[in-house]
Amino acid sequence: MAKTRVHDLAKEYGISSKEMLEHLRDMKIPAKSASSTLEDAYVSIVRKKLKPILEAHAAEIEAQKRAEEEAKAEEARIAAEKAEAERIAAAEATKAALEGKSVTVDAKIGEEGQLFGSVTPAQIAEAIQAQLGLEVDRKRVGRGNNIKTSGKHAVEVNLYREITATVNVLVGVTEEEPAEAEVEAAAETETEEAAEESAE
Numbered sequence: 001m002a003k004t005r006v007h008d009l010a011k012e013y014g015i016s017s018k019e020m021l022e023h024l025r026d027m028k029i030p031a032k033s034a035s036s037t038l039e040d041a042y043v044s045i046v047r048k049k050l051k052p053i054l055e056a057h058a059a060e061i062e063a064q065k066r067a068e069e070e071a072k073a074e075e076a077r078i079a080a081e082k083a084e085a086e087r088i089a090a091a092e093a094t095k096a097a098l099e100g101k102s103v104t105v106d107a108k109i110g111e112e113g114q115l116f117g118s119v120t121p122a123q124i125a126e127a128i129q130a131q132l133g134l135e136v137d138r139k140r141v142g143r144g145n146n147i148k149t150s151g152k153h154a155v156e157v158n159l160y161r162e163i164t165a166t167v168n169v170l171v172g173v174t175e176e177e178p179a180e181a182e183v184e185a186a187a188e189t190e191t192e193e194a195a196e197e198s199a200e
Contacts, residue, residue, distance in 0.1 A: 003037035005036065006037075017033075021033075023053075024046070091161075098128070098167055102152075102169075105147075107172060109171075114149060119148075119171055126138075128157075140159070142155045
């Protein structure tokens with residue numbers, strides 16, 4: 001009759017030879033080492049008695065594996081929440097530093113305040129970094145629209161998700177000096193109001 005070595009039987013059950021030898025000792029089955037051979041009768045006894053033990057062991061390993069996976073998933077969730085909170089905090093800090101501030105962008109101005117070319121989001125982002133020391137993504141400046149006239153322009157900068165800040169972009173003017181087109185428009189308004197008062 002064929003005989004089975006201890007290490008082969010251990011391999012069959014996915015345990016070490018040392019563990020199998022311990023089981024054999026508990027069952028009073030003679031075996032000295034991993035290379036010891038077992039009669040078929042002993043092998044049958046081993047398989048019968050070890051089946052529930054090994055099934056319980058397998059279930060324990062599976063439960064432990066699930067617990068480890070759940071722990072890793074929880075760690076990943078906590079890390080993601082922390083990273084999100086940090087991004088939001090950074091965006092809020094940038095908003096506080098940027099909101100309502102003004103930057104100046106040089107441009108060649110033609111008649112009636114029209115620019116030769118335009119002021120791009122990239123230029124505005126560069127001006128914000130150079131003049132305010134804040135780095136913003138040019139793709140999130142002014143919704144990608146260019147400025148084509150001189151004057152003071154309120155430009156929205158998207159910092160993160162729904163967090164935005166508005167920066168004043170001065171093209172061809174200073175904070176105190178309104179653009180020529182704005183002056184003319186104000187003068188026309190005053191003239192119209194005076195005419196209306198005279199008519200009354």
